Amino acid sequence: MALLFCDGFDHYDTAHGGEKWDGFNANIQSGGREANCLFAGFRQGVTKNVPNSAALIVGAAINPIDYGTELLAFQDAGNTQVQLILTSAGALQIQDGNGNVLGTSASAVVKTGIWQYVEISTVFSATGSATIHVNSASVLSATGINTIPSGNSYANGVGLLGSGDGTSFDDVYICDGTGTVNNNFLGDVKIVLATPNGNGRVNQFSRTGGTSAGNYTAVDDNPPDDDTSYVSSATAGQIDAYTITSIGSVASIKAVQLVASSRKDDAGSRVLALGFGNGTTESYDSGHALGNSYTMLLRPLDQNPLTSAPWAATDLASGQLALEVIS
Template identity: 30%
Template sequence: MTFRFCDGFDSYTTVANLTAKWSTVAGASFAATAGRFGGGAVFNSGSGLNLLLTKAVTIPIGSRVRLAMSLKYSAGTVAYGLNSGNPLLAINAQQICGFTSLGLIVVTSYGGGTAMLTSSVAVNDGNFHWIELEYYLNGASSTAQLFIDGVSQGTYTGSLGSQVAISSVSFGMGYVFSGTGWLDDAIVWDDQGSSFNTFPLGPRRISTLLPNADGDLAQFTPKTGTSHFAMVNGGYSSTNYVSDTGTGNVDLFKFPALAYTPTSINLVVGYFFGQNTGSGSTSLTPKLKTGGTTISGATQTLPVGTYTVTQAPFLTDAGGAAWTAAAVNAMQIGMGD
């Protein structure tokens, strides 16, 4: 498995909700309709506000880490320039990509802030741009590739830094001196494994779907009433839930159709927000049903007394076929115990 994380920023209502999925959040504001396709996005505005979202990951040493996002700066936005303390992208809290005062994106050495590769196009034009970076630490044989809107900005080969395991990735805006920056549709993956390991992906769109009906199995217990889906589609601040004290039960949920028809779909990721209210060990097993077949994702352990988000990536439909819009529109996702 090479997919590590994604966020379309459409499941939030306030900036405080971001801590459900991100390990740390700094300098961020949230706008529910400012995203690339009209959904949510995080932004910063004004002098010196340095947005930075960090996610803990486990990427082994020797991997080619890939980071992608939709990025927008208001026309004429001016940055402080390359500043290792305020990165555009970072791994292990070390800058690997920055934003210059001229609106160019720069790949840097690992934490050093030294420019190694600079984009040929500026992105401070008031439009969203799809940014993809592959970064490979391997001493003097390190490499980096930068793409903007699917167009190569060049490849660097040389010394970026020594090999390290990657325990965190960060998405930021650099140090904005004037203007506003927005961030949407962030993805993290690498070159390990046999699936979801290509680069570049090309411009991507993350669609966030919330349950809108009960599925074929409804064996958990709703907090109130008889509707299961209505207990789990209320967002991170909702006090509703479904629960179960037994084993072997499953809740499945249906979802609205996609608002558009994509030409290709990389994967579907189920995100689950839950906790263990007891004192022992409690697990959650993600479920996916398509075409009459139900499969299980990797079992997740729920923490005691603390809500947390767990993720379950499904690279194919339940029958093992590549995802299509029709399969997504008819899928059911849920969980079992």
């Protein structure tokens, strides 16, 4: 795995933020680079849990209101290993979780009131390293630094932070540096939303709400409308598939992330798999155990799972999203 998570903040509202992030105290609002963005004000922020990772790479478009603010933290069980600070001089500074300065860029590498794309790659070790890019240009590289005040040579959480008057975030990605694809800086990327716009090759789930046009009308809501319209099935092996909206003209596709807001409504265990198809067949993951409350199930895909090749725009133009009941 290389891509662990991405978010363009365009497919849900503030009320549903906790379905995608493990900690959510912020606001989804208009004014992003594409449509919406995340705004974290004073003492606000969001957190995403990830597997224990010896290295993490995070990119995000940021638009800070003022200088002298926290931007990002790598965490181990909620304790900060490394944090990224925007100083009063417009420099980016790396600190450990105890506030010790590990490296500082030149001044004025980040400005207030405009969007710029910031990426940080960190290796977690007593002799670790951190590199920062702004708009795809390197502004800081620090080596031989202690990035593990917890004593554990990994991080398992990423936080986007707000302090001062706050910061807006958009087009966020998290990679873990493993594998052969998406294992380094991705550069200034845009997260583009594609939603169901038609019934796919098979529709075996039952529809509640939506319209007689088909099952897709019960799952195309943005933001999610929870129990107002949905599809459901209690039968293992049943599949529901949907065609998707066009993403328009793109130069390249780094990765695709499947998302489904799902829950179970009865006792016992339920497992739902997320699939990507081409209208003839699908490739599914091993499945996700459902809880009683809605959660956004995620499946990041560095390559087309049907071909094991890099993504092409034509893959999505003819692609379908699919759900399968495992149990």
